[in-house]
Structures are given as C-alpha cells and as structure tokens.
Amino acid sequence: MIKDIATPIRTQEILQKHGFSFKKSLGQNFLIDPNTLRNIVSQATLTKKTGVIEIGPGIGALTEHIARSAGKVVAFEIDGRLLPVLEDTLSPYDNVTIIHQDILETDLLAIIEEHFADYEDVVVVANLPYYVTTPIIMKFLLGKVPITGMVIMMQKEVADRITARPGTKAYGSLSIAIQYYMDAEVAMIVPKTVFMPQPNVESAVLHLTRKEKAPAEVIDEDFLFQVSRGSFIQRRKTIFNNLQASLQDGKAQKDKIINAFESIGMDPGRRGETLSIEEFAKLSNALYADFYVKKSNINQ
Ligand code: SAM
Numbered sequence: 210m211i212k213d214i215a216t217p218i219r220t221q222e223i224l225q226k227h228g229f230s231f232k233k234s235l236g237q238n239f240l241i242d243p244n245t246l247r248n249i250v251s252q253a254t255l256t257k258k259t260g261v262i263e264i265g266p267g268i269g270a271l272t273e274h275i276a277r278s279a280g281k282v283v284a285f286e287i288d289g290r291l292l293p294v295l296e297d298t299l300s301p302y303d304n305v306t307i308i309h310q311d312i313l314e315t316d317l318l319a320i321i322e323e324h325f326a327d328y329e330d331v332v333v334v335a336n337l338p339y340y341v342t343t344p345i346i347m348k349f350l351l352g353k354v355p356i357t358g359m360v361i362m363m364q365k366e367v368a369d370r371i372t373a374r375p376g377t378k379a380y381g382s383l384s385i386a387i388q389y390y391m392d393a394e395v396a397m398i399v400p401k402t403v404f405m406p407q408p409n410v411e412s413a414v415l416h417l418t419r420k421e422k423a424p425a426e427v428i429d430e431d432f433l434f435q436v437s438r439g440s441f442i443q444r445r446k447t448i449f450n451n452l453q454a455s456l457q458d459g460k461a462q463k464d465k466i467i468n469a470f471e472s473i474g475m476d477p478g479r480r481g482e483t484l485s486i487e488e489f490a491k492l493s494n495a496l497y498a499d500f501y502v503k504k505s506n507i508n509q
Contacts, residue, residue, distance in 0.1 A: 211301050213243045215270035220405060223268050227294045231406055235288055236338025239267045240362075242403035246274045252396045252416050253334050253360040255279040260325035262356070264312045264335040264345060267291065269298040275334050276302040283324050285312045312345055317354045331355065336362040339408065343367070343383065346417075350390045351430075359417040360396065368395050368413035380482050382438040389424060389433070389486055391417040425490030428497045435502075436493040440481035448484070448492075449477035456500045469495035 212219055220241050223229075231237045240246055249271065255261065255278040263284035266272040268291065275282050282305045286295065292309055299305050306324065308315075325331045333356055337345060342363045349356060372393045373379035387393055396416040401407040427433045439455025440448045452466055453459040459466060470477040473491045484492070 211273075213246075213270075214268060214273055214298050215239075215241050215243050215246055217241045217405070220268065220270070223294060223298060227290075227297070229268070229290060229294060232288065234340075236265070236340045237267065237288070238336075238339075238404040238406060238408045240270045240336055240403055241405045243274075245399060245403045246271055248397060249334065249336075249360055249362065249414055250274045250278055252414060253278075253332055253358070255332070255334075256329075258329040260321075260328035260331045262317075262320070262331065262333045262335075264333070265338050266295060266299075266307065267336075268294050271334065271336055272299060272305055273302060276305050280304065280328055281324065282306070283308060283320060285310050285315060287311045313341065313348060317349065317352055321355060330357045332357055333359040333361065335359075339364050339367075339410070346371075346387060350387065357419050359391070360414060361417070362399065362412055362414050364408075365395075365398060365411035365413040368415045371415060375485050376483060378482075381441045381444075382434065385437045385486050385489055386434050387417070389430070391419055393417050425487045426494075427490045428494050429501060432497055432501050433490055433493040436496060437481070437489045440484070440489070444480070444482065446480070447478050448481050451481060452496075456496065457502045459500070462499065465499045466496070469499070 214220065214223065220239060255275065257280045259279045261275050261279045261282045263272055263275060263282055266284040266286050272282055272284050284305065285308050286292065287310070289309055292307065295307050321331055333349065369379045370381060370383045371387045372395055373384045394416050396414045399412040399414060401411065440451050442451050442455055449466060453463060467477060469492065473495050475488065475492060
C-alpha cells in the first residue's frame with residue numbers, strides 16, 4: 210500500500226526534503242487531508258476509461274488519488290520548482306503526465322487530441338489556484354473544449370456566485386456565463402484546516418456537468434455575455450440604465466434599446482438580477498442587430 214502524499218506528516222517531509230517554500234502569488238494552498246481528496250475524486254465518478262486534466266498538481270496530493278481511479282491524468286503545473294518533487298512523489302503511477310505550463314497559455318484542444326483520443330470522456334478535476342479561477346473555467350467553456358464535467362475546488366464565495374439563481378444577491382454575469390453551458394452545484398464546503406498553508410477564505414468544491422442542450426437559442430454567445438455583464442455594472446440600477454451606459458453608443462441610441470425591450474414584451478425598468486438566462490438570451494437577440502460589436506476577449 211502506497212502512503213498518501215496528503216497526510217500532514219508526509220507533506221511536511223516532502224516539502225523539507227525538497228526545500229520547497231510556498232508562493233502565495235501562485236495560489237499555493239496544498240491539501241493535507243486524504244478524506245477531502247477521496248470526496249473530491251468520488252464526485253468525479255472516474256473510471257479507467259476517463260481521462261483527467263488537472264490544473265496545478267502542487268506536490269501531487271490530488272493527482273495520486275485521481276491516478277488511482279482514472280485511466281490517465283495530464284496535469285499542468287506553472288511552478289518549475291515542483292517538477293522534481295512531482296517526479297519523486299508520483300513515481301509509483303505510470304498513468305500521469307506532468308506538463309510544465311501555464312494552463313491559460315495551453316492549447317487545450319491539441320492536448321485532448323494528443324492525450325485522450327482513446328478515452329470515453331475527459332473531465333477536469335482540480336484544486337484551483339484561486340487567483341485565476343474564473344479565467345480557467347471560462348477558457349474551457351468558451352474554447353468549446355470537449356470535457357463532460359469539472360470537479361473543482363475554489364473560493365466558496367465564487368462557487369456561490371456561479372451557482373446563484375435569479376433574484377438572489379449572488380446572481381450575476383458569472384452565474385449566467387457558466388450556467389449557460391453547465392449545470393452547477395456546490396458538492397461540498399471545505400474548511401480552511403485541510404490546507405497547508407490555510408487560505409484566508411472558505412472553500413467549496415463545485416461540480417459542473419455539461420448541459421446536453423443550451424438553455425436558449427442565441428444569435429451570438431459572446432454578445433449574450435456582453436449584455437449580461439453590462440446589465441450588472443450597477444446592480445441597483447435598472448437594466449435599461451445599465452445598458453445605456455454599457456452598450457456601444459447606448460446613450461445616443463436609447464430609442465433602439467427601448468424598441469428591443471418592446472419587441473420582446475419586457476419591462477426595461479427591471480433589474481438585471483431578476484432576469485433568467487432565457488430572458489437574457491431574448492434580450493441579447495433583440496439588441497444584436499443594432500449593438501453587436503465584436504470583442505475577442507471575454508474577461509469575466
Ligand atoms: N493540487 C494541489 C493540492 O491540492 O494540494 C495544489 C493546489 S494549489 C491550490 C494550486 C496549484 O496551481 C499550485 O501548485 C500552483 O503552483 C499551480 N498554479 C498556479 N497558477 C497556475 C497556472 N496558471 N497554470 C498551472 N498551474 C498553476
């Protein structure tokens with residue numbers, strides 16, 4: 210029986226052996242509780258026919274649990290100091306590939322083609338670096354990367370925003386952007402004590418599952434997200450006021466905005482937080498002809 214990496218004693222031993230010191234700027238909070246790791250992996254329901262992409266293996270605590278259940282793990286680690294550590298800690302597993310690369314700079318479609326052509330499905334399992342949680346998720350979703358799901362640890366506050374329903378304080382453009390593609394639920398809340406060093410915030414594991422069908426027909430997904438982001442720039446203002454300020458030439462073209470609301474029978478005095486994704490889709494379709502401006506980068 211191989212000893213788990215993630216016990217507090219073994220983690221300390223590994224860190225000392227390699228003279229490793231944590232870099233806060235890279236979101237390095239390592240898991241030191243095998244139970245939490247088992248729970249994360251059981252959420253992902255892995256089989257030997259599943260390929261897994263992991264972001265930020267650290268010293269391999271989660272990687273080894275994934276490797277025991279999945280067919281293959283490809284893990285991206287930005288911090289070169291961790292490569293010799295991982296070579297050491299993960300030497301018992303022959304189904305792990307570590308790639309020294311920033312996940313945000315990675316061609317994910319090429320990775321899937323190269324590593325996972327023979328697997329039935331590909332999922333993401335990760336204890337994410339919290340400073341880049343949203344860009345990482347959106348890279349997979351907007352990039353149309355063919356994954357079936359994600360089981361990912363993040364700041365609880367971000368997980369709450371992602372899973373929020375209309376009419377709640379946490380509901381906003383992030384909820385819409387992610388729920389457009391995925392069913393989202395918080396699988397568990399995780400206390401600070403299972404990390405080394407402990408983060409300043411509460412954490413949660415989020416389970417995202419690909420929706421079989423988009424919740425609404427949209428002319429352009431980027432524009433849907435532009436409209437939903439623009440509708441929340443000042444939460445207490447009406448959606449009409451926010452759109453005037455956020456759409457290109459919105460102030461000069463008030464009448465066109467009003468026409469769009471009229472054409473779909475929607476009250477422009479509503480607030481963004483009351484609209485469902487389907488309603489945002491209708492609104493963005495109605496505004497599209499007059500206001501669409503191509504934007505290449507979506508920063509949530
Ligand atoms: N998986 C390990 C665990 O659970 O103990 C470590 C998780 S730690 C929260 C996040 C890891 O992501 C760190 O190892 C960090 O170096 C790495 N990381 C940070 N930014 C990254 C990026 N842009 N691409 C790939 N890895 C990154």
